[in-house]
Amino acid sequence: MSIAYLNGAFLPLDQVRISPLDRGFLFADGIYEVAAVIDSGLIDSASHLARLQRSADALGIRLPLSLTEIEAVQKQLVARNALHEGLVYLQLTRGADATRDFLPSPDTAPTLFLFVQDKPFLNVPAVTTGIAVATMPDLRWKRRDIKSTGLLAQAMAKQAARDAGAQEAWLVEDGFVTEGASSTAFIVTDEGIITRPYSQAVLAGCTGDALTALAAESGLAVIRRPFTVAEALSAKEAFITSASTLCQSVVTIDGQTIGSGTPGPVAMRLRALYIAFARATAV
The missing domain is CATH 3.20.10.10 (D-amino Acid Aminotransferase, subunit A, domain 2)
Structure with missing residues (x-):
């Protein structure tokens, strides 16, 4: 089972639990990024992270980590999963509220979730x-x-x-x-x-x-x-x-x-x- 990341913790993907009240699930109130991995290295990392910041700013979602820290998480996931060629998926949502409402609570904490996919694309x-x-x-x-x-x-x-x-x-x-x-x-x-x-x-x-x-x-x-x-x-x-x-x-x-x-x-x-x-x- 591959290792994923959720809100500060690395854990097996099948143990990841996200609230059913998360606004990403209820409203698609979230953004994502997908970065390629070749020879265990992240490709175009700075460009993907800059776009993540632009999307987050456009929706007014606070990044729970700095871009440098997010890149470090991505690199850890690549290493922990021994990923040679594939993708790192990142999803950031506004987070989970106590109830479903179109307007989020001002103290809602964002949800940051990442996982990897082993996917060949160089020689297909x-x-x-x-x-x-x-x-x-x-x-x-x-x-x-x-x-x-x-x-x-x-x-x-x-x-x-x-x-x-x-x-x-x-x-x-x-x-x-x-x-x-x-x-x-x-x-x-x-x-x-x-x-x-x-x-x-x-x-x-x-x-x-x-x-x-x-x-x-x-x-x-x-x-x-x-x-x-x-x-x-x-x-x-x-x-x-x-x-x-x-x-x-x-x-x-x-x-x-x-x-x-x-x-x-x-x-x-x-x-x-x-x-x-x-x-x-x-x-």
Whole structure:
């Protein structure tokens, strides 16, 4: 049984107990982060922790530990679980009140919960085959820049994508792709690498940020603008980024082949650059 962390204590995951009155359970009043682990090192840790702080500030949830202390907890979990490749999941909620009420008590103590997942993503079949994407309406709330635990719309989109034979959903609003259900969406055209600019309509992706910086350093043009489904269908390449996939090629969208129908050279180059960067900067 893996070791988890809850409010100051390390304990077996099956012994973790969180109150049924926790506002994360009752109201999805919480946020989360997922950090990749490669060779037992945390990837993009500073970026993930900075986003955690931004999300917490946006909701007015107090962090019970400093960012340095949270990173130390994550590293302890990696060590205690002998995690070589996988993910560290962190969830912060406003905490548990004595009764259910939309307005929390001013003295409510936040709940901080972390656990690890052993998950390979460096050498998986999708790297060489690419993945299929299905598009569907974006039904989420308007503050998508906050990494909220309220993921019902994303879960529904993932299920619909699976039913359509796809591995990811691209969410569409007013004809434009916002992002993936759990990833950042990119296309490659004659202009360069195109991805949506950050706003309250999308989540700022930590992996995507690092990858676009690497692309720019390598002389690849990165254009931040919205793109339509039609543009994506006619693109040379498409790909997604996330902590759990790194950089992964999209070879079909809604059943239509993208480019050659195989992982493209730009996405594969960026994936290699990102993995080298991740290993060099892991903590």
